[in-house]
Amino acid sequence: MKKYLLLTAMVLSVLVGCELASRQQTSTDASAAAVFGAGCVQVAFKPTLPMDVDVLNQSCTNAFAWQTFVAMTWPADPETPGKPDTTATLEDWGMPGNLTPMVFGTFKSSEETFMDHAPDPWGSNHEGIMNEAADDTDCNRKLFAFNKFNGGEDVVQEVLQAAGGKVPWLTDQNGNLIxxxxxxxxxxxxYIYSNRLYDPAAQYAKAVADKGIWLxxxxxxxxxxxxxxxxDQYERMKYRYKIIQACVPDTAYIQAGKVVVTDFVEKKLGLVGLHIIHKTPSAPQMIWATFEHxxxxxVGTPCEADGRKWLLYNPADCEVKPNQHPDVDDPIFNPIQITKVNMATPDMDAQRINEYLQSQLAQEDPNNVFQYYRMVGSQWPSSAVADADNSMTPPLSDGGKTPFVLTNVSMESYAQGASCLTCHVFSQTAPFEDKPPLGADYSFLLGKAKPQQEL
Structure with a gap:
């Protein structure tokens, strides 16, 4: 009889435990659904790249954007360029001090694609990119665009990315360029390679035939x-930033209104911002997402540090007017005071998903550095226009861009009242003879095509 009662008690205990677990799981699922939105993908800390949004609305594009961010920042496969290492774990993904290149780091750079000759095939430099040796002198991982200038010196064009009409480089509070x-x-x-879109002549012919370039x-x-x-800050910053090793210029100066850089050395770099543009079947005007540390x-100009060490803002200089373009005569390594003007509108959806995922990361992997990144927002076409119905010449349709404002404080530092599509509707083909420019599917990169030299 005692054995029977004991067995009955054990069975009841198991059943109650299962019911409680089921209720807890149901509650967790309901909580996640409320955060991500009805019918939207539930973000998982796995390198699964979504191909389209489930429903074209703000909640679903936010969830789509966050899942894409996870997939793009996952450790790269050591053998296959552009693919994630499926053996990597959540802990590997956000491990402090893990210098493994991320998936997007093995993609082709714009300068590797648009040269005065045909680009090398996909993955041609993968082994070099994956080489993390501190004494690597080959500089396989250069993280910014170069053009030849003034007798062969290298000129960084992307340092001007901070936007505006002057020479708006961006220098952090440590006195280093972004x-x-x-x-x-x-x-x-x-698509670029097979259609020779790196060649302005071939690009223009393709645009005429297709009434624009459509990716x-x-x-x-x-x-x-x-x-x-x-x-001297590595030990502190490695617990808050995703860090890689790459070659950057050790010398920079202004000459003839341009930023000139030289003397490349390998240094540790921390990810501070990431724009992601993704063309999908339901979003021909692209889904635009931006993340920042x-x-x-x-936001605003606080005069107290409040325990936070800002990268682009010094509370001791709170009386200095922020977000001001540097002049061409300004010393290039003088810190520039930057504040965040606004978040995306509506920003509550972004805030809700950020807080939920940051909390989940802190619980599942307390040391994960990606808990210190947030999505500013995502932009999507509320009245999408098919490629065939779009304009052949710029400006292209913005497809009813939603929200109206979306910027990243590390990239649009001096133009924080705009948005991705506000600018990218003016994308156009590369200059070719005296032909008028044609539309280039919201990609400014296609405009970098160069006349081809005979080898």
Missing amino acids: WYEEKINEVEFD PNGSMELKASWCEIPE VDLAP
Whole structure:
């Protein structure tokens, strides 16, 4: 009899435990659904790249954007360019001090794609990119665009990415320049390569035939901003920033209104901002998402540090007017005071999903550095226009861009009242003879095509 009662008690205990677990799981699922939105993908900390939004609305594009961010920042596969390492864990993804390149880091850069000759095939430099050796002198990972200038010196064009009409480089509070890179995924690169869109002549002919350049679904472009990690701050910053190693110029100066850089050395760089552009079947005007580190700059001009060490803002200089273009005669390594003007509108959806995912990361992996990144917002076409119905010449349709404002404080530092589509509707083909420019599917990169030289 005692055995029977004991067995009955054990069975009841198991059943109650299962019911409680079921209720807890149901509650968790309901909570997640409330955060991500009805019918939207539930973001998972796995390298699963979504191909389209489930429903074209703000909640679903926010969830789509966050899942894409996870997939793009996942550790790269050591053998296959553009693919995630599926053996990597959540802890590997956000491990402090893990210098493994991320998936998007193995994409083709714009300068590798648009040269005066045909680009090398996809993945041609993968081994070099994956080389993390501190004494690597080959500089396989250059994170910004170069053009030849003044007798062969290298000129960084992407340092001007901070926008505006002067020479708006961006210098952080450590006195180091913020550097930029542009990356293209395999789908888009293959389309450019197979149609010779790196050649202005071939590009113009394709645009005439197709009434504009129209990229295939699945095309992606990413733009990243990076800060140099000072050696004496590495131990602190490695617990808050995703850090890689790459070659950056050790010398920079202004000449003839341009930023000239030289003397490349390998340094540790921390990810501070990431734009992600993704063309999908339901969003021919693209889904635009932007992420930034939480320690970049405050909203407003607080005079107290409040325990936060801002990368782009110094509370001791709170009386200095922020977000001012540097003049061409200004010393290039003088820190520039930056504040965040606004978040995306509506920003509550972004705030809700950020707080939920940051909390989940802190619980599941307390040391994960990606808990210190947030989505500013995502932009999507509320009245999408098919490629065939779009304009052949710029400006292209903005497809009812929603929300109206979306900027990244590390990239549009001096133009924070605009948005992605506000500018990218003016994308156009590269200059060719005296022909009028044609539409280039919201990609400014296509305008970098160069006349081809005979080898």
